[in-house]
Amino acid sequence: MSENNEDKNKDKGPISFNFKNNRFAFVLLMIISLSFLALFLFGNPSPVRELEYSAFLEYLDQGKVKEVRIVNDSIVYELSGSIISESGTAVDFKTILPYPDSTLLQKLEDHDVRVSGKRPNVSFFSILIQSFPWIFAVVIIFFMYRQVQGGGNKAFSFGKSKAKKYTETTKKITFADVAGQNEAKEELSEVVEFLKNPLRFTNIGAKIPKGVLLVGMPGTGKTLLARAIAGEAGVNYFHMSGSDFVEMFVGVGASRVRDLFEQGRKNSPCIIFIDELDAVGRTRGAGYGGGHDEREQTLNQMLVEMDGFESKDGVIIIAATNRPDVLDPALLRPGRFDRQVVVDMPDVKERQAILTIHSNKIKMGTDIDLERIARATPGSSGADIANLVNEAALFAARKGKVAVEMDDFEEARDKLLMGVARTSRVINPKDKLATSYHEAGHALLHYYLEFADPLHKVTVVPRGRALGVAMSLPEEDKYSRDSGWLLDRIKIAYGGYAAEKIVYGRTSTGVQNDLEQATGMARRMVCEWGMSENLGPVAYGQKEEPIFIGKEIAQHKDYSDVTADKIDGEIKSILSNCLNEVMTLLTENRDKLDKLADALVHRETLDDKEVRELLQIEPFSESRVDKEVSSNKEES
Structure with a gap:
């Protein structure tokens, strides 16, 4: 139990760490933004009014200007005889020189105006104002850096596997949640027994198949069966789609394959499930990319990794596809995916069992005949039946019913098989x-x-x-x-x-x-x-x-x-x-x-x-x- 708790803490650790760091960066960014906003609003407490240059010359001719301070291209001065602000303090005026005036000093000397100057004040806040764009850019780059890391501790982790890990804390799925498919479950039960008690097989010299290929039409429950194996055995479960391996960068697919199998070894015993294997496992040499096609390099790395697995690793590879005819023969040879389990379309009894499982999640009326619905849905997969039950519940909810009735199932089946009824169309x-x-x-x-x-x-x-x-x-x-x-x-x-x-x-x-x-x-x-x-x-x-x-x-x-x-x-x-x-x-x-x-x-x-x-x-x-x-x- 202590080892399991440590594993759970390890799994939760990086997620909470990343969340705290990102939250701290967000709070820091908000504090900096509010500080600059306060600086802009309240950073200049002394009242200063700006006047046009022509007004300054007019006051100069009237003798109201006694002293000026020239700072860069602006003139700061006080007007004698003018008032003062509402608080009783003198008001400084500032005039920006619109153009270089070579006669200004002579005019000031003619009117006996005392001229002084000073270097511009370089305050800490002004430095911050000038540095604000750079600080903002650094924060943006930091967020981008964290995003690129993908939760890890290495930058540019493109080669890391995108596999989703399901542990014991995840909702457990067992064979009881999979209706029908008795033959497939019997075949897969050996995998469960090996993961639970591997010594039972190794002591007698038997070798469990390294890879199991689930073959069946879409929606027949191949992914659900793979999760049920992990749930029955109580081991870790890594899920990844075949299309997740290949990216635009060369070598990323092979790197992700290595990382995925390395994660499997570290978390053994476990199950690695690759969905839609045909996306990366098609026959080599049949594409248009040549021998250096990225997809083929990914497949080569997968073949090497599967060949390197030993029974003691405690890692079972399960893959699913609905196109076994396009897979590379090297994947199907003994020692890799050497066992194929057919997940067929459910028959009438299995459809009724699937209906029972999904109908338990909704409120059913007293007139529901699941056997009749099962007989009326030939050729439907498990996903089709789940969709049928959901559509029937939606029809009942639209009508304001408190439970799903038989006519809702009829209407849902007609919609799925024949399309939506267009009752609004006007036909002569x-x-x-x-x-x-x-x-x-x-x-x-x-x-x-x-x-x-x-x-x-x-x-x-x-x-x-x-x-x-x-x-x-x-x-x-x-x-x-x-x-x-x-x-x-x-x-x-x-x-x-x-x-x-x-x-x-x-x-x-x-x-x-x-x-x-x-x-x-x-x-x-x-x-x-x-x-x-x-x-x-x-x-x-x-x-x-x-x-x-x-x-x-x-x-x-x-x-x-x-x-x-x-x-x-x-x-x-x-x-x-x-x-x-x-x-x-x-x-x-x-x-x-x-x-x-x-x-x-x-x-x-x-x-x-x-x-x-x-x-x-x-x-x-x-x-x-x-x-x-x-x-x-x-x-x-």
């Missing part, structure tokens, strides 16, 4: 009817296509950049899709186009996004997923993705022109067949299309239950699931 009835037919065409197909996901909501309230939205949500999480589902998605995308064609005989610009989705999906079915019967299971077109840029910029054509014609023909065939089937379905159900469009004009938003009641369609659980169960029984 003709355009609103056309939009209603367009969205009704999308929505109606969900009830007549075998593999389509169930409809969740259809609305003609503008959201985001869309005038209307027909939204579907799967009943369960899917990790792969077959050709039947993909073809039904293309048909649903064509629903708005076909509805406009049937009703108006022409289409509008609102079908642009639908056509892009349908064409893109058909092209990927043919070129990437091998779902074309004529072309077979062959992948066409290799993507060109420079590893330094990290994004796809082109697709290389690695097939002949004859094959390109076949690909175009297959894509067009898929799209034409889907469109013809959609035209047939909507034409046969024109009465339901009209009824649904008319309801959207008047009610603007309809959910799945309301659409089924309007069109007299049996509930989903009775129509599709029961049929599938009964068909399976008949086959068996």
Whole structure:
């Protein structure tokens, strides 16, 4: 306990020292400023009045000037017969010579004026006044110097690491605060055990991995898992982003890497966490800076430091990235980041657990169904769910509620998935009817296509950049899709186009996004997923993705022109067949299309239950699931 207290005092010492020094300098600056202000206001107690040179000559001719003192370029004198100040003391007058007057002494001699002179007084206050700009400059330089130091005791500490240190006094995060990710936590529990009891591994000759790389999509909780490891093990935790290493000065990144690892050794056992490793760990030689690129030098130093770590150091390196494909192979070899832990998107049970953790921080209503919310948010990460809960609380607060209710979650989810509802936009009835037919065409197909996901909501309230939205949500999480589902998605995308064609005989610009989705999906079915019967299971077109840029910029054509014609023909065939089937379905159900469009004009938003009641369609659980169960029984 004494060692821990000493470490805490050491951590707090430099912070309080810097604060006191800066506060003392600020107080000193204020005292100097107030002193000079008082000097300017009260520094000349004797009353002195200034007169023009012409007035001085006039008084001289009148004989009122008996004695003068010439100091530099000013004449100080008293006027005989004039009064005096309110306090009863004589008033000195001063006249500044506007130009060199060679006849002045002769005039003074002609009027019997006694002339004297003296050296200008050089007082302590005048010296301070003249030195004030220099003193002010010194104080400013002092503050800049303290800022450059960054809290250390060495000037120009650019090479010092910017890592944030979290100790036991910081809010402790454990695995209990991380919902789901059971497989990842099991993998990382070995790291915790090694930090708690390293002899258990070293006595048997085992070596713990030096580096653990957390791989996953943004928002899945990689940083939270790293902090949970430190919280479970009860050790120090250094956090630094990959972009913090590289600066405009050459050699700063490598110096910061050395300083970071040196801090880790001094505070062992500890965890060093590097977030967004791909910012500094990209494959060498793939950039545009050449072999002496600053980023590559930083990576080289990191490789050297990780290679120099020994098990006895008690330092574990954990890094996180969502682009493991761009990392340098030297980082991923055994002895460095030799263990990769995948932090995947949460499934429905994990989403419910995440909702439970975040919903405990807000006031919940009695109608909240977290399971239903979890099922309605497929593909959402932990960060997305946390944002969803916060948005729902904000909606409830705007409405003046005392607790968050289910409709607040619905509204928050619609905002995050489809955009903010623009209820203030004025749409004329003709355009609103056309939009209603367009969205009704999308929505109606969900009830007549075998593999389509169930409809969740259809609305003609503008959201985001869309005038209307027909939204579907799967009943369960899917990790792969077959050709039947993909073809039904293309048909649903064509629903708005076909509805406009049937009703108006022409289409509008609102079908642009639908056509892009349908064409893109058909092209990927043919070129990437091998779902074309004529072309077979062959992948066409290799993507060109420079590893330094990290994004796809082109697709290389690695097939002949004859094959390109076949690909175009297959894509067009898929799209034409889907469109013809959609035209047939909507034409046969024109009465339901009209009824649904008319309801959207008047009610603007309809959910799945309301659409089924309007069109007299049996509930989903009775129509599709029961049929599938009964068909399976008949086959068996």
